[in-house]
Amino acid sequence: MVKIQETLRTPGPLRNLLLLAAVTLFFVVAAAVALSTQREATSVRFDPVLFFPDLNEKVGQATRLVYTTGQGMQGTANITIERDDEGIWRVLEREGYPARVDRVRKTILGLTELEAFEPRTSNPEWHRNLGLLEPENLGRAVRVQLLDKDGNEIAGLLAGEIVESTADLQGRGFLYVRRDGEDQTWLARGSISLDKEVSNWLDTNVVDLPLERIHKVTLWEGSENPVVLSRLKPEHPNFIIENVPSGSVSRGAPIVNASATAFAGFEFQDAVPVESIIFNNPPVATIETFNGLKLTLTMTGAGSGMWSKIVASVAPSRLEEGADKSALEAEVAEINSRIGDWAYKLEQNVGLRLTQTMGELTRPVVDGTTVP
DSSP: OHHHHHHHHSOSHHHHHHHHHHHHHHHHHHHHHHHHHHHHHHHHHOOOEESSTTHHHHGGGOOEEEEEEEOGGGOEEEEEEEEOTTSOEEEGGGTTEEBOHHHHHHHHHHHHHOEEEEEOOOOGGGTGGGTOSOGGGTOOOEEEEEEOTTSOEEEEEEEEEEETTOOOTTSOEEEEEEOTTOOOOEEEEEOOOOOOOGGGGBOOOOOOOOGGGEEEEEETTTSSSOEEEEOSSTTOOOOEETTOOTTEEEOOHHHHHHHHTTTTTOOOSEEEEGGGSOOOSOOEEEEEETTSEEEEEEEESOGGGOEEEEEEEEOGGGSOTTOOOHHHHHHHHHHHHHHTTEEEEOOHHHHHHTTOOHHHHEEEEETTEEOO
């Protein structure tokens, strides 16, 4: 200790080094104490609580779920999902098309289970940094409201930035939220959908048509050059072209199968009332199942903008004489009642595969040689 004191009294490099070490040690210790105190204060001051503690008791009154998002200088846009008198949730921005029940239920359940995990800033100037500026003020926040039949708010919040890579095994992650009209922000934990695309809220289950049901597909039905693709049994993996022109051969099973199975497990991208789409001399494709169901797809548009209306009917050629048609007729009636008033936007690859021509599915043979 005496030597250290003498060194500190004597100017020189060693003295400067000791002073620098002392100052550094002071700041390291101070930072460690401050961090420890902050952690202790955070853990002591607040325990996670439900963000909407009374929502469980009121959730049965909910009849409308509303999302409001900012559209820049164009204002705001809404997604409004309303429960009708029959208990069916419908998307009002798509003229009442049925909504995805699983997503609606998950969102409502997520609101009831949402936890206020930690308080954050109450300074409005920091709202934008957390994604919590109102959509009406050019902010990125998503307003989520759960309303009763009279339009009274049961639960509502502004949802901001999602903290990445924080989801647990139940899908609960962290995000920043605040109550509308309040400056206090919160780090919340939960699982609610913040999807801003109307089409992603639509029930995409149009027709239950698994691959094993498909017997025959006719492209360009009713035209001068239809393409008929078929297979004899469900267990046959490959379809053939029934009407290959003389002097041509099929381009192969993978290409033919792609068109024949395009509608299997079909899910659409969007839906609008059928009267809003003009079908002028359109391509038509028909799909027949082994048990006699026939689907007629009338299409319009091109590329990524192709739309289709779908009509179900009975294919008599697939029914044995005297066979009971009651189950099939019931299926036809159910499909038409559910989808008959709508036109569906097809995925780009589905539209392309259902409009392939004979020239695209075959290749000519010249002097015994197949032309690429």
